[in-house]
Amino acid sequence: MKIEQIYTGCLAQGAYYIVSENEAAIIDPLREVKPYQDRLEKDNVTLKYIFETHFHADFVSGHLDLSQKTGAPIVYGPTAQPAFEATIAEDNQIFEIGNIKIKVLHTPGHTMESTTYLLIDENGVETAIFTGDTLFLGDVGRPDLAQKATNLTQEDLAGILYDSLHSKIIPLDDSITVYPAHGAGSACGKNMQKETVDILGNQKKTNYALNQPDKESFIREVLDGLTAPPKYFGMNVAMNKGGYESLDVVMNKGLSPINAEDFEAFAEDTGALILDTRSPAEFHKGFIPNSVNIGLKGDFAPWVGNMIVDVKHPILLVTEEGTEEEVITRLSRVGFDNVVGYLNGSFSAWKSAGKEIDEVKRISPSEFAEQFTENATVIDVRKLSEYSAEHVDNAFNKPLDTISDWVKTIDDSEHFFLHCAGGYRSMIAASILNAHGIRNFTEIEGGFGGIKKTEKLPTTDFVCQSKTL
Numbered sequence: 001m002k003i004e005q006i007y008t009g010c011l012a013q014g015a016y017y018i019v020s021e022n023e024a025a026i027i028d029p030l031r032e033v034k035p036y037q038d039r040l041e042k043d044n045v046t047l048k049y050i051f052e053t054h055f056h057a058d059f060v061s062g063h064l065d066l067s068q069k070t071g072a073p074i075v076y077g078p079t080a081q082p083a084f085e086a087t088i089a090e091d092n093q094i095f096e097i098g099n100i101k102i103k104v105l106h107t108p109g110h111t112m113e114s115t116t117y118l119l120i121d122e123n124g125v126e127t128a129i130f131t132g133d134t135l136f137l138g139d140v141g142r143p144d145l146a147q148k149a150t151n152l153t154q155e156d157l158a159g160i161l162y163d164s165l166h167s168k169i170i171p172l173d174d175s176i177t178v179y180p181a182h183g184a185g186s187a188c189g190k191n192m193q194k195e196t197v198d199i200l201g202n203q204k205k206t207n208y209a210l211n212q213p214d215k216e217s218f219i220r221e222v223l224d225g226l227t228a229p230p231k232y233f234g235m236n237v238a239m240n241k242g243g244y245e246s247l248d249v250v251m252n253k254g255l256s257p258i259n260a261e262d263f264e265a266f267a268e269d270t271g272a273l274i275l276d277t278r279s280p281a282e283f284h285k286g287f288i289p290n291s292v293n294i295g296l297k298g299d300f301a302p303w304v305g306n307m308i309v310d311v312k313h314p315i316l317l318v319t320e321e322g323t324e325e326e327v328i329t330r331l332s333r334v335g336f337d338n339v340v341g342y343l344n345g346s347f348s349a350w351k352s353a354g355k356e357i358d359e360v361k362r363i364s365p366s367e368f369a370e371q372f373t374e375n376a377t378v379i380d381v382r383k384l385s386e387y388s389a390e391h392v393d394n395a396f397n398k399p400l401d402t403i404s405d406w407v408k409t410i411d412d413s414e415h416f417f418l419h420c421a422g423g424y425r426s427m428i429a430a431s432i433l434n435a436h437g438i439r440n441f442t443e444i445e446g447g448f449g450g451i452k453k454t455e456k457l458p459t460t461d462f463v464c465q466s467k468t469l
Contacts, residue, residue, distance in 0.1 A: 001100055001121060002043075003128065005179060006035070007196055010299055011059055011333060012185035014196055016130055018119070019045055020098025026072075027051045027117060027130050028181050029062040031247055031333045036066060047072040048097050053132025053181060054114040055080070055240045057145050057233035058188055058302075060335045065246055077115025078106045083242045089115070105168045107134040109161020110141030110188075112150055116168065128177040129200070134161070135169055136180045138193035140209040142226055145233060154226075158219040162212075170210065174201025187230050187302065230401070232305035236335045239311075247332055254317075254328040254339030260353035263316060263343050272314040272340060275304070277327050278347065279320075280427035284360040284443065288350055291318060293431040296327055298424045301334045306401050307428065311335040317342035318350075360430045361442045365450035368417060368442075369457055377416035379441075381429045382448065386421060392451060393458040400425045403432055412438045419444040419451065 004017040008030060016027040017039055024045045026036055040047055047070045050063050054077070063074045064084065074086040075095065081088075089095075091106040101120040108114050110133040119128040133141030143157035150157070178200050184192045191208065204210050212218040258266065267274055274291035276283055277300070283293040294303050296319070308315075315338060319327050324342050331339060343349060351357065363371070372378075378395035380387050387397040398406045400420065410416075410433070418433075418441050420426040430443045444451065451457055 001098070003119075003179070004039075005196060006030075007183070008333075009185075010301060010330065012183045012192075013059055014179065014181055014183065016179055018097065018100075019043055020100040020122070022046060023048045023098045025049045025051060025095075025097045025102065026066065028053055028056070028132065029066050031060050031062045031065070032329050033062045033066040033069060033247070036062070037069065040070070049095055049102070050074045051095075051102065051117055051130070052076050052080075052240075053117070053130065053134070054111045055082075055237050056133075056181075057229070057237045058182075058186060058305075059333050060236055060239050060244060062247075063240075064243060065248075068246070077104055077113050079108070080113035081241075105129075107131075107161075107164035107168050109143055109157055109159075109164045110134055111146040112152075112160075114141070114164075118172070126173060126176060128179055129169065129172065130179045130181075131169070132181045133188050134164060135178065135203070135207075136182060136186075136189045136192045137178065137195055137198045137203060138207055139189035139191040140165065140207075140222060141188055142190070142229070143222060144226060145229060145237075148234075149237075154223060155219055158222050159215055161222070162215045162218045165210065169200070170204065172200055174199065174204065176200045178203055185299070187233075190225055190227075230302065230306050231309060232311060232334055235311045236305075239335050244335070245337055247329075250332050250337045250339070251325070251328055254331075254341065255324060256341035257344035258316070258341040259344050260350050260355060263341075263350075264355060266340070267316055270314055270340075272316045273308065274316050274318060275308075276318040276347075276431070277320070277323065278318065280423050281445075282320075282347075283427060283431070284362045286347065286351065286357045286359055287431070288318060288347070289356055289358040290435045291431065292435065293427050295424055295427070296320070296323055296330070300327075301330045303400075303425075303428060304331060304336060305334045307403075307432070308336065309404075312338055315339045318347055319343075321346050358434060360427065360434065362445050363442055364445050365454045366456075368419075368444045368451065369454045371442075372417075372457055377414060379416050379418050380448070381418065381420045381425050386448075390452075390459050390461050391448070392419075393460050400429050403429055407433065407436050407438070410438050412440045414440065416441045417444060418442065420447045422447045422449050 002019040006015045089104040095102040103118040105116040117130040121127045144154040277296040381400040
């Protein structure tokens with residue numbers, strides 16, 4: 001028997017590849033399925049089942065493409081109602097792969113179809129659980145994502161999750177290995193540990209959610225501090241449940257090189273979003289007016305999902321040459337399938353064509369220290385928790401993920417400084433501000449990390465409430 005965790009750091013997501021004898025199973029596959037096909041071919045095994053723990057919100061699963069390419073059936077837990085052919089398992093149903101077994105444990109609460117898969121090895125020993133978003137390391141799945149679909153409150157769902165954990169998971173042996181669907185950095189939980197594999201006994205000791213004295217305490221603690229889920233979550237659930245276009249089709253459409261003239265005309269005629277995936281260091285020196293910068297070398301896909309409201313909106317790409325396929329793949333993971341092409345020759349081609357160019361004024365932390373006065377306006381786009389830990393004195397906290405609200409309140413007649421933790425998020429903000437006609441600001445390279453190193457600026461620690469303009 002072999003169990004391989006295939007972890008994708010930019011999504012903090014774990015898929016699982018399991019082999020026994022000449023058969024295999026895959027749990028919660030990502031959108032691009034070739035890596036799984038390559039493993040199957042290398043191991044000379046047949047994919048027998050594709051198990052889905054639930055209808056995912058934070059990424060588009062590869063279940064449909066993988067089933068179409070391999071012929072393996074898709075398996076969901078009880079109550080799931082996908083719009084495509086799938087096996088809807090019963091609670092405690094057994095599936096055989098080679099000489100091991102997978103037992104279905106229906107564990108609703110995160111969503112009502114949420115299911116944990118219990119692996120029973122060749123000797124009949126319960127060995128591992130694949131918990132999806134029911135149980136994370138250090139946390140449990142947020143119970144506020146399925147309210148609209150179920151007419152249940154988040155309190156109702158949290159209570160159902162408590163019952164699932166205490167009836168199905170906690171009674172299992174401490175030695176069982178826990179393989180969750182996500183780790184630290186995922187928006188599906190709030191308190192996840194950095195590790196991606198643990199034993200159940202350790203989680204029983206260290207996971208706050210498994211150590212509440214009663215259901216009421218569990219509900220209160222699990223719901224405490226939950227922020228609003230990213231805007232794209234609902235659209236991804238709809239795609240996972242209702243179906244989507246094959247990634248092959250999405251890729252063929254998106255990998256269309258467009259010259260500068262046609263690129264400009266298409267953007268003007270269709271209102272397509274120009275997404276520039278170059279690094280902040282390159283973007284600030286010159287970019288196509290009204291384009292949005294979300295650098296590929298960062299938490300690219302989640303920030304696209306947070307910043308772009310409609311997954312169906314047409315997108316034109318400006319990329320570092322040679323990265324187009326990676327960009328389209330990572331966009332597809334969060335459901336942004338409508339890439340209509342990319343600028344052939346990248347930004348250099350735009351410049352060579354003599355097209356209009358915009359810039360973001362960027363200064364170093366030391367230059368910021370020299371220009372800073374007690375009357376300066378500073379906007380910090382980090383999360384409230386980061387700002388509360390430490391920030392520049394009198395800075396205003398305006399988290400990037402709420403920019404669609406606060407951009408309307410900015411007075412462009414007053415200059416301000418803009419920063420995040422390291423420069424990635426502040427350049428996203430800068431590009432959006434520019435697109436809204438707000439240009440009277442200076443972005444700080446290196447963000448708060450660089451500012452602290454200057455040791456020339458006053459900072460404040462442990463402020464629990466953000467200052468607002």
